Each structure stands twice: as C-alpha cells, then as structure tokens.
Amino acid sequence: MNSVSDKVMTLQDAVRKYAFDGCHMSIGGFTINRNPMAAVYEIIRQRIRRIHLYAHSNGQGVDELVGSGCIDRLEIAYGGNGRFAPTCVRFKKAVQNGSLMVEDYSNYQMTLRFMAGAMGVPFLPTRSSLGTDIIDKWGFSSELRKTDNRLPNEKLIVMDNPFTNWTDAAKVVLVPAITTDVTFIHVQKADIYGTARMEGLTFSDVEQAKSARHVVVTCEELIKNDALRANPDSNQIPHFCVSAVVHVPWGAYPTACYHHYDYDPTYLNEYRKHAENDDLYPAWLDRFVYGVSNHQALLDLRGEAALEAIRADARTGYAVGLDRR
Template sequence: MNTNSDKVMDLSEAVRRYVAEGCHISIGGFTLNRNPMAAVYEIIRQRIKGLHLYAHSNGQGMDELVGGGCLAKLEIAYGGTGRFASTCIRFKKAVQEGSLQVEDYSNYQMTLRFLAGAMGVPFLPTRSGLGTDIIEKWGFSREMRKADPRLPDYKLRVVENPFGSWGDAEKLVLVPAIHTDVAIVHVQKADRQGTARIEGLPFTDVEQIKASKHVILTCEELADTDEMRQNPDLNQIPFFCVDAVVHVPFGAYPTACYRYYDYDPAYLSDYSKYAQKDESFKTYLEKFVYGVSNHREFSELAGKERLQSIKADPRTGYAVNLDRR
C-alpha cells in the first residue's frame, strides 16, 4: 500500500530497495511472454541470493534466476519455454542436482493461491488435482514447514464438501494463500504514480500484484496520468498497490511484449545452447548479465537490426513472418 504521487526510480534502486536476500517473490508473465527480464537481470547482477520464488509458468525469467544462483526455493506449476526449451534447462539441472528445493502445483492451483492472497482469505477450494501426486507428494517436508513461519503447515488439504452435495462436488482441495514480499511485473504503460495497463493477456499478474506487500512495475512507456485516466477501463492495476515505477523500454526482452515486440527466437535459441553446460552458462552470464551495467546496454548487445526484426506489427501485435526456426 503506497499512495505517493511519484514512484519513478531507476531499476537498480528499486531492486536494492525491495528485493533482499531470502525474500519471497513472484514475477509476472508466462513462459516467453512479458517476463520482467530487465528486473530479473538486475537481481542477478546485484547477486541477491536465497530467494523464494512462486511461479505458475514463468519460463525464461524463472530459469535465469535459477541459473543466476538467486533462488533457494521454488513453488512452481510449469518450467518450460515452449519450443525453445520443453523443460527449462537450468531449472532441470538444478532440480536433478538437488541444489534447488522445489514443490509442484498446477497452474490453476497457483492462480487460486495468488487470488487467495489478493482476497485476504487463507485458502480457496478447487477440484483440481484430486487423486494425483500433486496432493500426495510434498517438496517441502512437514518439519521444514513447521520450522518456517512463512510456510503453511500443509501443502494442500483435501476436505469433504461442507455444503454436502451442493455444487456436485463431494471433495475439494484447499490451496493455501500466497503472500509475497515483492511482485515484479512488466507492463506496457504506467504513470508515475503506478496506475498501470497490461495489453494482451494479463495472465495472473493482477492477482500476483495484489497478493504482494510491495510491487515493482517496469514499463515500456511512462504515460501521463491524464492519458491513463481518459480510458480507465483499460487499466487493471490501481496505483496504491505499486511501490516503484521504472521506465524500461524492452524491459521484457528477450521475451515478448504484446503490441511492442515479439520474443527473440535467436536469443532464446542461443540461451538454450549456453544453458546446457555450467561452463558455457558462466560465459553467458559474464557476457549478457554481469558484462553490462543495465538493460539498455544489454539490449544494445542484440543490435538495432535484431530489435527491429522483432518489432510488433501494428495490426497483429507481433512480428509477422519473423524467422522463428
């Protein structure tokens, strides 16, 4: 909750202020779309460790945070980036090596968990996952849960329908609310106070924002409040949820930002190659993350031509006939 009128700051300051070692965080977007990549790289650059990430299907952002050594724990539904990595490579490696504690949910369960956090209720019911190992197998042990006040004592609970046969459901799964320290979301437009607009699919970003104590927004365009309020029906994020507004053109790059730019197939393919081996991934981090001081320098590495090739076509919102092989 923050009613200040001007929350604009630069990204390194926003991350320093709101993302500390051991924080519980979530990031917006989905697989290869609108991940807050500028903020992800800044977190890696600031060498922040021990984060607890809650994700439904954050592909690229999640995998880079894993690869950058920033995460200790991960609650997740899906770790993949479509055709570029059916399973995110650094994620796969970290789980197989046991260097990352992971607990599995489904996308809808994670969505409801964020929604419960946003609503201020301890849990929400669903039928999703009944009969499966998502309920049976816990990634975080009972002892670990007891010892950590930030974790609920149970992963999920199955209960009889307290309303009897009402709603044609005999049993329900209760999914516990998520409360994060900070949510980081990239949007197309925001004003200086934090009123913000997502174009295209919002995924679960709005619920994630409302379930979080603090919120960092990065935006393609910093808009006048006047402009944002002429069409308030198009806005989803009320300013008082937001703590920091950071103007970062190409802030989701190399993932896509609808109506602004496509994902960069060449970058994502190269990433998949770098990610295969520890040694080559180190080279990747040195060049693309530690080797630059901010996201502008990072996007300059791609070069004007590459950025031009992914520029969204105004009719479709993506780059038509982009070479995606």
C-alpha cells in the first residue's frame, strides 16, 4: 500500500487498520510539541491494549497512552513534560505501582535506535552512557528477552573499538535498532500520497517514520502534490514510507504545532491536576477522551476562545504574550 495512491482515510479507519493489541508503536513529537494527539486519543478510544511503545521524549502523548492503560512496555529516554510536569504524572504512577515495564536509554540512544531501524542495520554505535547504570540496569530481563522474539537479546552492548582507538575512542556502546509495526506522526503539510513536510524542529520524527512498517501521517493541511513539489527541499517524508494520510486540523492539540498554534497551558495544567488524583482522573478521561467521538468534538468542547488564545502569531510561529502560568 505504499505506492503512489490516494491514502487519505479517517483517523478511526487508520487506527483500526494499523494499530492492534500488542503492536510495537512509536509516536512523533517532543514533550509539549507536535505529538500526534488526535491519533493518541483515537487509540485510547479504540481501547488498543498491550502496546509496546518506543519514545525518546514524547511527554504528553506517552502520558495519556500510559494513563489510559494502553501501554504494557515502554522504551524511553525522558518521561517529562517541561514545566507542566517535571516527571509525567501517569507514567510516574504506573512505574511505581508496577503496571508499566520500562527500559531506559538516553535521548541520543533512542534516536540512534530509530535511525538504525530506518537504515536497515541491526545497531549503531555511540560513546554515550559508558560507566552508567543505563548499561548496568535492565528493565527487560535477559529471560524476557530470550522468550520474546520482538526484543533484541541484549539491551545494549559495550565493546572495545574494533578499529583500535581510531578517533581516540577506546570503547563504544552498541544500541539495537527499533522497527515498529506502526508510527504515528503529526505534520504541518501533507498530500494525499503521503509526502510530508514538518516546519520548525523535526525532533526524531523522520527516523521514527522510516523505521516503521506502516506510517500514519496526520496533517494540519492536506495540500496539492504540486504545492509540495514547488519547494521540495522543505519536505522530509517521501510518499512510499506512508500508509495512511489523515487530515486533522489541530491534530497536535493540546501540544503545539509550529506556525499553527501553541500548546494549551490551561489544558496541560488541568490535565496534570486531574492525572495526579486517582479519583479525578477517570472523570477527566470520560469527559475529554471517551466522551467525545473524535478530535473535532474535543475542540468543540474546549471552545473557540480557548483555541483562539493559542493561535500562532504569523511572525514568530507561536502565540505571543500567551498566559502560560
């Protein structure tokens, strides 16, 4: 299905088709920016379970997936959300109560792991983490790794530089490739074939997309193929990597989408308050996730004034003067 064909579908259909119980998944974005939140909420609504999620620093999206019980195993570098949650709240609770199994890497290591998957090599080397507990302490035991053929049998491997001190490095850490069943990313612009353009920082979205069997692209603007070809240097994802394209304006909300809208400080603060309280959190989920049929219904519930407050300013790409306390 990765040919030059019309891949546009609804988000419900895309999630139904490409996400499944026990799937290996990654989501794009970084903390409070360009998380594919519309897709995250649809995954929660469809009650996909036992997901094995790979993330570097995907704060809000990871926390909401963890909080709603979709994730069994998480390989991650950073479970935080900037000033809005120094440690993601539901992530913290799930690790502490033993309901979420976690394997820790660094941000660079997770990026290299996606890159290795994208390149089709089994691992990539780095000098990061030598001498630390990232090497010594494993979240997924050797026994578990032996019984699950979707996991590499080692978390990582330290080896002497096989080129004997070449570039003055005595040792390297080999980190294993990630390949996912499906990766969800949210972009500013895409065409019906899946060619995609991100604006601002791309984080590791390109590597994440290319390490996936199937990529679902949600986009702010679905535009003509010719409009993307007019400025091809700005496009990052080629059509043949993509399986589904979904037009979802405000699809990263409540996280930011550069040039379109800022993060919503009110929503993120309210989310944290509810997430911290086990009695309040189910009601929050019922109201803002299960209680709405799709992303537009969530936006309607938040109201026009809330969205207008975070609309991006044309010069800077964010909402200037937004009250972010």
